[in-house]
Amino acid sequence: MLMRVSVGIHKDDIDSAIRTYHLMSQRWFTHASPTLFNAGTPRPQLSSCFLICMKDDSIEGIYDTLKECAVISKSAGGIGVSVHNIRATGSYIRGTNGTSNGIVPMLRVFNDTARYVDQGGGKRKGAFAVYLEPWHADIFEFLDLRKNHGKEENRARDLFFALWVPDLFMQRVQNNEDWSLFCPNEAPGLADCWGEKFEELYKKYEKAGKAKKVIPAQTLWFDILKAQIETGTPYMLYKDSCNRKSNQQNLGTIKSSNLCTEIIEFTSPEETAVCNLASIALPRFVREKGVPIESHPSKLAGSNGSKNRYFDFDKLGERLLQLLLSI
Structure with missing residues (x-):
């Protein structure tokens, strides 16, 4: 070998x-494992980690992203995918004149894909980490996805979950203030900025009454801690710190890390970040x-x-x- x-x-x-x-x-x-698996074979995919973001909040965008995850997993790559821009439960769908089922049913499809498209054809299980910002209106359902109890249709236990936390949330927790939850379809752009620009846009949407729900920030914080105690996830990365220290600020806002959280790289619908390990x-x-x-x-x-x-x-x-x- x-x-x-x-x-x-x-x-x-x-x-x-x-x-x-x-x-x-x-x-x-x-x-790393993908190099050991694939070097010297007809499909020499040697990279370990891939960071992608949801290409679009649409059926086409979701399934294009799912296909990319499947192709990467087939060649033994681990995946970090951000889903901040997927509309929340109950959000209006203009194309069908209906309402969205939110991120949970979608993530169950990703869960089944991770199970089916294992890495390298039976060498090890597929591994997807899903990143979400805590202002998303489906955040509580997201925290429950790996729990060992509850309805099976509301669980996705083969995925890994992570939070992409802005400083503003931690400030609200520390000061025991309220925290507003938004649908990205009704309050766009929150995932595309960080630092002062994020805080300005977030507070602008609060004043405009666009919040789907307003809760005590500590209520969400304790639910996060409870989920971590029960399941080991979500793991937490801090959006503003990651972007502030990045040397890719000229490219845009970084929206996630990878499966193992050891790299921070820019992604976009047109760009997938990759890293090689040893x-x-x-x-x-x-x-x-x-x-x-x-x-x-x-x-x-x-x-x-x-x-x-x-x-x-x-x-x-x-x-x-x-x-x-x-x-």
Whole structure:
């Protein structure tokens, strides 16, 4: 497998392929699962994480997004998808003169897709993380989706859930103030801005009476904590902090992280963010003074208890450079 992966990464660069093979076989680092699954195969999709946003609040947009999730999952990619722009329960649908069923039935379709389109054809389960901002009018139903009790038609237990939290919500919680819930179809643009612009638009909609419901902010906060205690989700990321620290501010507002929340990248209906992963084995860099690193017994790995042991940062830098050249 390691030789297949090395050749799949470097192709006709034989020297680099052999170097990567030896480094992996000596356990200096390993590549991520999609790379191990797919390198050197007819479909060499090597990336781990994909960030997408709902393409449009329409049947076409929803199912185009669902198809993209299925295609990514087929090739062993993990997915983070934001659904802030999907209209809430009871919102008017102009095209059919009806009303929306909200995000729960839609997310059940995504749930079934994650179950059906497993990663790499039976290698592991599909993994989708769904991000929602806490001003969305379906937020309480969203928090219940992974719970172990309740009606099955209101649950989506094979998805992972995350909140994309603006600072304004936490301020309202801290000050025990009210929090307004909106439908993005009736109060558009909240997901597309952050910081002061978000606060201005949010308060503008509050004054205009566009809220679907007004609740104490702490009521929602305690429901979030209850869901975390019962199910382990939603995990929480902070919208304003993520955007404030991003070097992609020129592209637009960042709307989510990925499945494992370790990257923050810009997405749009036309742009999918991608990241490649690998893991380096830090215990391999623990050294005994006077002993060549290749001669270290395995019992030294991970231990810095002896005064004669130290961490070899120079060797770490060397191996990191070699790893980066193979990602």
